[in-house]
Amino acid sequence: VKVYDVGSQQRVAFVERPRTEAAAVAAAGGPAAAGARPSLQWAPGGTELVIGWSSCVKVCKVRSGGPGPGAAGGAAGVGGGGSPGNALTRASVDVVATLGCDGTLCGVAHMLAPSPTPHADAGARQLVMLVCPGPEAVEGGVQARAHTQQRPELRLVDMSNEELASDALSVRGFDAYYPPDYRLVCAPAREDAYDALSSGEALYYVVSPKDIVLACARDADDHVMWLLSKGRFEEALAECGIAGWAAAGDSQTRRLKASTLDEVGAAYLGHLLAQHEYERAAAMCPALLRGSTEAWERWVFHFAHLRQLPALAPHIPTTAPQLRPTCYEVVLNGLLAADAGKGAHETLLECVRAWPASLYSAPDVTAVAEARLSTLEAEVRAAGGGIDFTDGAASEGAALRPLREAMAELYVIAGAHERALGAFLDAGDGARAVGFVRRRRLWGAARARCAALLKHGGAAAAAILAEHTSEVSTSAVVAAVDAAIARARASDASSTDGEVAQLRGALNKYLDALFERDPTAGAEVHGRQVELYAEFAPDRLMRFLRASPYYPLEDALAVCQRYNLHSEAVYVLGRMGSAExxxxxxxxxxxxxxxxxxxxxxxxxxxxxxxxxxxxxxxxxxxxxxxxxxxxxxxxxxxxxxxxxxxxxxHLRDRLARIVSDFRTQSSLREGCNAILKADCAQAADARLASGRRALRVPVVLDSSVLASNDPMNTPVPRRGKRGIQGSGRCCLCLEPIIGTGGEAGRKGFVAFYCGHTYHTSCLEMAERDENVGAGAGAGEEGAGAQVPWR
Structure with missing residues (x-):
């Protein structure tokens, strides 16, 4: 292969064919020589050239010697990779790698990254080879035509000649084709590509006489789909980075198409449902369906078809996304249709409490729930021999409790508070019933169902009824409990005794709470309360006997003797006068x-x-x-x-010794107390003597006028000052000043008492003479001399 630089108009390199292959081609001649022509492929940017012969690949690095006069223009690139000399002058070419091939090489190309940037060779470090496997010709690699051909292979290798991937291509008539019949052509990615198949990626065309195979680099979506095809669902989930698996990372997840993620979720859910792992499939739905409303609705109906809505219901979203009301109603109705005692009704109760009422039509669901409850109650009555379970009296009715609680919640949503209270009591949820009565002030409904309220509400129900006797009277409560006891005794149920005992215990709690608030309340039933205390709370009976005077003593004594309450019987006998x-x-x-x-x-x-x-x-x-x-x-x-x-x-000796010791102790204490009393008396006498020796303050009255003695408002009254009691400063008889500034008042003597009253000495003497005269002259006359004004 000769490399020619069009810029400098000269040859810059000569890449020699391997010698063994060159000799074989020369000896073969003819078509074999034509089929042994090399495959050429330029890397993007024209900096690397790949030359492939039948059994060998050489990678050449093109180095530029500097810009020349032809840098502004140039011819089109060679081999689809751009011109190697459009910006090079006096370039040089070096062989940087030589790779062998197991089989006959039909074409070679660079593995190009999607949307390459100019002069980037990110994919140049891997090569795509089209190889025909099979035996080679003895003379240097030309395939023997007498041998039956195998399918061509598309291989991916790195620069160390390590095979990274290999795919055998299904080409029609491959057994009749030979290496010269195949071509590998690379079409680099183009940003302005209008071909929908390109998708911004480099495409590889494998051309044969009858087929053209289009290939491209496998991306994350292809890998995930391949994992799904092999049934390796956990690995596919890990690649998607969802559902809590060991994700490949956010960047990997972002490169996946939404359709791929949807297909992975659908495939995995289908796999779990096929394995009957309904709980696990339902738990995976929030992660696999990824907030898709359509997907959620589709799988809701699929679970409904499988009758596995109890597993899915807790995971159905109410926001982001919010499904159509029909879906929520399908779920609730499906839960209602399930058999009692299998967990579906518990799930129904959770959904009704957690879901906003705006998501579904509450009246429609309530109507379905009422019909379903009636059906189940009829079935339970038939199974229990005709027992009525509407008050939750039998153990068989416990299976209906979640459904009744759900009914109560639906009634609350609908605003039917009295029916909701009845449903709470039928379900045996006394705590909710008591809180509901207090919060909604449903005293009329509480009066009608007070027996069930006391039975299921316990101490809380007793306290609230005892607190609101003006709304629910004591007589009404006692009558309701008695009626419930009579109904229980009239039934043929095996649990009659337990039912009666439970009602009597509830009545005792109510009367006890009433007695704690007001010992005089409910006095008409205090005689009955003695027996209830003796039966259910004997430790509280003594306190009741001591505090209440309203119970018959004879009946109370009989109750105490019947229950062997001897201490209480002793107290009652004492009150009856039978002390002995x-x-x-x-x-x-x-x-x-x-x-x-x-x-x-x-x-x-x-x-x-x-x-x-x-x-x-x-x-x-x-x-x-x-x-x-x-x-x-x-x-x-x-x-x-x-x-x-x-x-x-x-132990007489020890007890006598203790008696003597106690007597001595008492004598010692008595002597000590007497000594303390004597000391206190002496101290009080000294204080009295000191007080008597103190001066008494008598104020000076500057106004010497005499007050009118017949006016009660002018009577001198002693008052307490800062230094003790002091008089008014006037004589209590003549009302003149005791101490004046002059005149007659200042020359008179006076007597002052510690109570604050003061008198002139002459006034006292005159009053004493008048008293003596009056006592001797008119002793028989009424009132004569009987009063002394100053006393």
Whole structure:
């Protein structure tokens, strides 16, 4: 191959054919020599030339010697790669690589990158070869025509002659063709290409007598589609960078077409559904469908066809994208149509709570739900032997609870609050029912369903009904619970006893909450409340017995005896006046000496103490305990004197020692208290004496006029000043100033009392004489001399 520079009008290089191949071609001559012509291919920019012979490829590097006079123009490029000399003067060519070929080479070209930039050789480091495999001629590589031909191969190799990829081409009549019958032509990418097949990429044409094969470089989409064709779905997902797989990167994902991503998602979902992995397929939908409304709707209907909507429903989007209302209604109706107890109704409840009501027609869904609930209730009643489950009374009705809760949520959406409350109670959701009543103030509906509300609402329902007795009266609640108990006892259900006990326990919680708020409320049922306390809360009965005076004592005693509540029975006997019987119960049944001592102390009856001592001395063990506990309330000598002789008392010596020790301690405490009292009295006397020795302040009245004594507003009244009590400064009899600035008032003596009243001495003497005269003259006359004005 001779390289000619049109710019300098001279040959610049001569690339020699391999010697072995040259000798074989010369010897063959004829058509074989014509078929052994080399293939030439210029790299973009004209800086590299590839020359291919039948068994050898040489890569030549063209180096420019500098610009010449022909730089402004030039001829067209050679081999489709542009002219090598349009900007070169006195160029040189160096062979930089020589590659061998296993087979007969029919053509060679550079592997071009898409949309190459000018003078860029990004794809020049890889070569595309069209090779006919098979045995070679002995004389240097010309294919023997007597041999049956194989399919031509399109190979991709790098500059180290390592094969990167290889594809065998299905060409019609390939078994009759020979290497000279094939050509490989490269068409570089063009930005202004109008051919839809080019897509901005370099195209490779493999030309044969009957077929033209168009090839291009495989991109990420081709690779992903190839992975799908091989069933390697996880690798395809990794290439797409979706669904949480080990992605190839954002740049890789951006190069993929949207149609490729959609096809990958559809293929993988179809594969999972074919394997019956419905849960996994549903969980993958948000990542695989990529927010496509059409894709979501298509797969919703597909899952509905497979009856696998319970798996898909939690993953259906409500925004971005938002589907048509029909899709959401299809999902809800599909969940309603599922059998109870298989998780579909739980999913329905979650969807109704999570989805905005604007996504679907709530009235239509509610109507379907009502019909479905009626059907399932009929089936459950038939299976349970005619039992009514509308109040959630039987265990078989637990399977319908999610559906009833969903019905309640639908009623709330529709604004039917009373029906929603009934649905909450039918579902057994007492907490939601109580909160709903409080929030919506549904006291009328609560009055109608108060028995079910107490049964399922527990302490919260009891508290709210006890708090609003003006809206729901106590008598109405008790009557409703009694009616529910009567219905439960009238049924033939095996769970009647449990139902009755549950209702009675609920009534006890309500009455207890009512009693905590107001001990006088519900007084008409306090007798019944004693039995409820004894049955369900015996630890709270004593407090009730002490606080309430409204229960019949005889009935309360009978209840306490029936439930063996001895402490409570003792209290009731004490209130009935049967103290001796109560004491006998304490000592006989309870054998509780401290409780007996406390009971006698509460009764404050001396005869009862004698009874206690007498009964305790009948049992040596009780006598010993009495000695140990009676010291704080009774003189121990009273017990010791009555101890029978010769009867052994357990731990008598220790108990006597303790009695003596306690007596000494009490004596010491008494002496100490007496000493403290004496010291306090002495201190108070000293304070009184010091107070009596202090001066008493009597103010000076500058106005010496006499006040009108018959005017009650002018009566001198002592007042408390900053330094203690002080008088008004006037005599309480004559109302003249005690201390004046002159005149008669200033020369009179006076008497001042610590209470603040002051008197002239002469006024006191005159009043005393008048009192004596009045007492002697008119002792029988009413009122005469009986009043002293200054007292």
């Amino acid at each position: 019987q109560a004491l006998q119960l304490v000592l006989g049944e309870l054998r509780d000496v401290p409780r007996a001592v406390e009971f006698c102390a509460d009764q404050a009856d001396d005869d009862l103490w004698d009874e206690l001592v007498a009964r305790a001395l009948e049992d040596p063990e009780l006598a010993g305990e009495l000695l140990e506990h009676v010291g704080a309330h009774l003189n121990p000598l009273r017990v010791l004197r009555h101890l029978p002789e010769g009867v052994p008392i357990p």
